[in-house]
Amino acid sequence: MNITSDLLRGHTETIILKHLLEKDSYGYEINKAIQEKTNNQYELKEATLYSAFRRLETSGLIVSYWGDEQTGARRRYYAITNEGRAYYTQNRKDWEDAKTLIETLI
Amino acid sequence: MNITSDLLRGHTETIILKHLLEKDSYGYEINKAIQEKTNNQYELKEATLYSAFRRLETSGLIVSYWGDEQTGARRRYYAITNEGRAYYTQNRKDWEDAKTLIETLI
DNA sequence: AATATATACCTTGACAGGCGAAGTATAATG
């Protein structure tokens, strides 16, 4: 277990949805953005990232479509739905609650 | 998944160690203390609590001994070791790092 | 021309922590 793996568990979906709030995006780009935002302290493992996409799409929180790149590798773009936005908002609240709880207990 | 289960994952050991920093204690008492501190918002499930004790003891972070109660149910007391103290301190630091990371990303 | 690197996605199987459910035992309360 690295430093943050268990402590970050459960935030993957929220992290992805946060990124998609700004614009439609795809896996590789989202992960690069995470690395830049955190000065390379953190990145999602690919298997984690893509399994989160599956969950989110199955739950109707995001939808996907293939990009129309004429060159380079193909990209599957994701867009957040209204349900996804609501879920994100709830997750933010849950985080605030969890943070308070943890600060109280540790 | 209830509100906090995944967000609190990985903090169980730290919560227990924090309590043991103050005094030797036993499972039931630790859990009651958690409930009081959080105004009944949170409690450790028994299976979670006792499996954490097993892990902590196997790792040498706590040691246990039976209480000498003359009445009532028997109690297994736990005491934190020096290794446990060091582990707690590290966990606190990891939490600060994780918190910063999460705030950056969600 | 061949090799390495970057971009981009996907799947399988295992692991580990959390937890539902069930069980055991003693003491106090109504």
Added chain:
DNA sequence: CATTATACTTCGCCTGTCAAGGTATATATT
């Protein structure tokens, strides 16, 4: 005498994470 509170234990499942492996295209290097 039945219920509740105290107190601990074990079994087996669930779920998010991730190591490892795979596919494909484009660019840079040797």
